[in-house]
Amino acid sequence: METVLKTESKEEQKVFNTCWEPCAIEKGMRLIGGKWTGSIVYHLKEGPIRFNELTRRLAGASKKMIDQRLKELESNGMVKRQVLNTRPVGVTYELTPFGESALHILEELRVWSESHDI
Template sequence: MRARVKQDEQGRRHAAEACIEPCAIESGMRIIGGKWTGSILWHLKDGPVRFNDLARMIGGASKKMIVERLRQLEAQGLVRREVVDSAPVSVQYEITDFGRTALTFLDELRKWSEGLPRTP
């Protein structure tokens, strides 16, 4: 449901009704807005990556946090997990076609953030 807006006598806008369900932006941010989520998807864009390699690529996140985010992304259909039969057995992750749809706006976010003014 979309919130309705009313204007008062001074021209200020107020929500007449609150959204019962989260709006599309809120729903999207719940999926993609988690810490490290965008970075994980971005690092998977070029093909499957083994877990330890992904953890090294991300850097500042703990392995526990990466595992948690990967599980969430897998449950949401953005990432696919595959056990690789090799010695030693390892796990690799790959972005799904649905996950790839997020790369467009992640790239726009990257460009936008590169243009932010630098603070001393």
């Protein structure tokens, strides 16, 4: 498919393979690109973690924001929530196999960011 774009200089530019639907990159970014979402997934890589421990590790994020992102990750099938039979009742979060499949992407992003001082 070919699309013609007009630029400020009124020259026409032809663009090929225009995406009218969300492309694969956009779909992936919707899953892990939200504020704090990638960081939460990355911190869950070592196994189940309790909510309060996760909030300590993500010191810049509010509990409300972390809770919201965890619910989104759970609804997307990336995170599993487990209620513990303890007093007081505790909750842990861990990655599902689908969530674990995003870890190599986040690790590459971390390496790229560090190597470019971003």
